[in-house]
Amino acid sequence: MHDLLFGTFLTPDAHHPEHVVDLAIETERAGLDLVTVQDHPYNAGYLDTQTLLTWLAARTTKLRVAANVTNLPLRPPQVLAKAAASLDLLSGGRFELGLGAGAFADAAFRMTGERRTTGESIEALTEAIDILRGIWDTDTSGPLRHDGKHYQVPGLNRGPRPAHDIGIWLGAYQPRMLALTGRAADGWLPTYEYLRNPGLTEAIKRIDHAAAEAGRDPAAVRRLLNVMNVGFSPTRQGFLQGPPEQWVDELLPLILDVGITGFLFGGDDPRVMRILGEEVAPAVREAVEKERSGVRSAAALAQRHHGVDYDALPSSLAGKAVEPGDSAYQQVRHTYVRTGSPSLVVRARSTQDVVDTLAFARKQNLTLAVRSGGHGISGRSTLDRGVVLDLGRMNSVEVLDRAKRLVRLEPGARWGDVAQVLAREGLAMSSGDYGDVGVGGLATAGGLGYLARKYGLTIDHVVAAELVVADGRVLRVDAAHYPDLFWAIRGAGGNFGVVTAFELEADEVDNVAFANLTVDATDTAGLLEAWATTVESAPRELSSFLALLPGRRRSAPTAQITLIYANDDVEAAQEVFSRFLDVGPVLAQQAQLVPYSAIMVAHHGPHHGQGLSDTRSGLLTHVTPPVANAVADLVASGDILMVQFRSAGGAVNDQPADAMAYSHRTQNFSVLATTAPALRERMDRRWDGFRPYLDGMYLSFETDTRPERLLDAFPEPVLTKLRALKAEWDPDGVFNRNFPIS
Known part of the structure; x- marks a missing residue:
């Protein structure tokens, strides 16, 4: 197991070189472990990083030093190996080698006159790692010879040997670089703010998979993380921007759940270094030790x-x-x-x-x-x-059979991670609108998402599940095994057990057209009716969400309209999207062709409760003028924070009403309203006046569990059948949290 490292990520400012040195000394004085420096020698305002690291090592006594990360095209591996070993020997084993394939290719080209494609850069990095380790390997007799595509070493005496086994930590983001990290590197050193696609956990899974395929222990690859936008303040402002105890809370799951064992923080702020070293790092180490030992004070x-x-x-x-x-x-x-x-x-x-x-x-x-x-x-x-x-740690995502589009998901996986894995196979699955949502709750209740009109609800794709029932038995439920339970968990799953794995059929999806419109909603009723009519007349490839936000401080209400066209036919998407430009005065618009996984991104941050009180949910067949006027009154009342509509219909309504416990197969829209705790009673009165327009309810968005709401969620004969199954499978009401039907 790797030891925990905390350190800094400094800017090699040539205008204030003494300040850079002072920051490194402050890093050591604060009790931190490591100082790292950017390597951009083409920047006229930056010091040379290799020279600076030598100076920093000489001015400190215990601090490890590393480039973050060394720009390989500007540092030939034969020379880099000699320099690294020399600094490691001179510093008593305090050098580590952060290494990258070469970012900012244009700037590097101006220095070297050499330009490599992405593939060539990865090939060169692979060769360089072999050369570095070959030069350091003084146990092997004879000179080092390497005849590669990018580097040639006809015969070079090995050595010197470093004072310790220098770690080669790769700054990697894209799939081929992540695979190389798993196969050949000692560590992974990305920057948190740059992790987009894939995200943190998916990238680690790719590294681990590549390591296992290469016959390596994935745990041998150290996982480090740069975080640039950090700071301390009395209140929470964002990730690692708040009081020290917030830092501890947010770093701990990255260590225990994700496996990060090194953190480098940017900002060049000595105050951050002091608080980090004196308060945060000791508290994190103590918490990790207690967590792993199981000993409680x-x-x-x-x-x-x-x-x-x-x-x-x-x-x-x-x-x-x-x-x-x-x-x-x-x-x-x-x-x-x-x-x-x-x-x-x-x-x-x-x-x-x-x-x-x-x-x-x-x-x-x-x-x-x-x-x-x-x-x-x-x-x-x-x-x-x-x-x-x-169930958050039960999060595996596996493609069982690509030809049949059959996938297996554990309930703790986030839909953003699912999208990332499926994207590699050209697959996707409609799954709500936010990548941080977990699989389990959505895949048992509904799943009204960005691809719903084309491909249906998420539960429409479930073909089997592993279910732990109230008496502790573990059952496989599908059309042939316990078919009544299989019927029930698709729509009312929380009442019948804990699903520990799902099997689902995914869809062939690559790129999708995605657009956001901001529209003046002064004429709220007119806008809403026009939007709904346009959605219903659009082809099934089009799904849309609309969020109505009341005006604040005398400003007009606005609507945020999201449009998704479920294939990469740009001309067809443009034609459909253009229809929505007439629903109201457009204030801003943006459209792009992107992989579905790019709009379903998981962040994996800890939850702290957002303070929302209640939400109210319903289904509508059509948005008629009376409905639109009633919604306009809700928005204008000031008692509602947001009203959101989601398109249903299309493939959602292809399923027979009796196919599963979710039986709402005629409605075209879902609507929800939410408010703050102080306004809950007022929202309830408003919603009760709106309720006569509704035809059913989408369970996942409703917090009112009064008995009279049961028939909204489960119209007869569904409710009677569910109650009979509940009496059979959970007579003691063990599973009574998710809209109890007893």
Whole structure:
């Protein structure tokens, strides 16, 4: 296991060279481990990084030094190997080699006169790693010879040998570079702000896969992370921008869940260095040690909830359970919408963990909440007291059969990560509108997403599931095995067990046309009616969302319209998109052709509860003038923060109403409204006046669980059938959090 490293990422400012040195000294004085420096020698305002690193090593005593990252096209590997070994020997083994294939190709070309394609750059980097290690390998007799496409070494005496095994850490982002990292590098050193496609966890999966294929232990590849936009402030301002305890909360899951073991922070701010070294790094190390040892202090034990026998927790769950006194508790107690104070959070890694957690909760008579991604608007995946079964670590995404488009998803995977994996195979799946949403909740309730009119709901694609039922049995449910349960979990899954794996049929999707319009919504009713009519008349390839935002401080209300055309026919997409330019005064517009995965990105940040009180949901067959006028009144009331419409219809309505528990197969639109806690009662009165226009309800967006709402979600004969199945499979009401139907 790699030791934790905390350090800085400095700018080699040639205008203030003494300041750069002072920052490195401050890095060491603060108790940090590593100082790294950008390598852009073509920048006239920058010092030469290799020379600077030598000076910094000489002015410090314990600090490791590295370029972040060395620009290979400007540093021939034969010379770089000699320089690296020399600095490592002179510093007593304190040099590491951050290395990149070469960014800013135009600038490098002006220095060298040589230009490489992306593929050639990766080939050259592969050769360079072999040359570096060959020169350092003084145990092998004879000179080093290398006859490559980009480098030739006809015969070079090996050595000197570095003082320690220098780590080669690659700055890598694209798939081929990530694969090279897994095959050949000692570490991975990306910048957090540059990670887009693939994201952090998907990139690590690619590295690990390449390492395993090469016969390496994936854990041998150290995972480091640059974070540039950081700062300390009394209140939370963003990721790693807030009080020290926020930093601890946000770094801890990156270490424990993602496996990051090195952090380099930018900004050139000595105050950040001091707080990081004196407060954050020690607290993070202590929290990690406690988390991995399972030993809790007296203060932590004192925060246990009365009436819960924590010592009865099965040994199989040791190291996976988070108590109120644990440092990780703040990371796992809340959801995206709701705050919670559970007695225990179990971060399951396997189906057996789910079985054991369920048995523990039942024996203790504790309420059980199940969470996949924790984004659910209904807020039912946390609670006060009771047990949260967190499935976030059960997150694998696997293509089982490309020819049949059959994929297997675990419930804790985020839809953004799913999109990334499927994109490599030219596949996609309609799955809501936000990549951070977890698979489990959406794939059991509905899945009204960006591709719905073309490909239907997410649950329409589920062909089988692994389900842990109330008595602890693990069942495979599909059309041939427990068909009634299979019918029920597609629409009312939260009532019947915990799905630990799904099998789904994906769709052939590559690029999609994607557009955003900002429209003046002063004539709210007219805009809404025109938008809905245009959606219904559009081809199935078109799906659309519309969010109405009330005006603030005498400004006019606006609408944000999202348009998705589910193939890469640019001319057809342009023709359809142009129809929406007439629905109202367009204030801004943007359109692009992108991979579906680019609009479904997962961020994996911890949830802190957003303070939203309640949401109200409904379905509409058409947006008639009375409906549009009623919505306009809602928006104008000031009691609603947002009203959002999503297009349904199309392929959604191809399914027979009795095919699964979700039976709403005639409506063309979903609508939801949300507000702040102080306005909840006023919103309820407004919504009750609007309710007569509705025809059914989309369960995932509703927080009102009064019995009279059940028939909105499950019209007869669906509700009677569900209740009979509930009595058979969960007579004690173990699964009672997600819109109970008993």
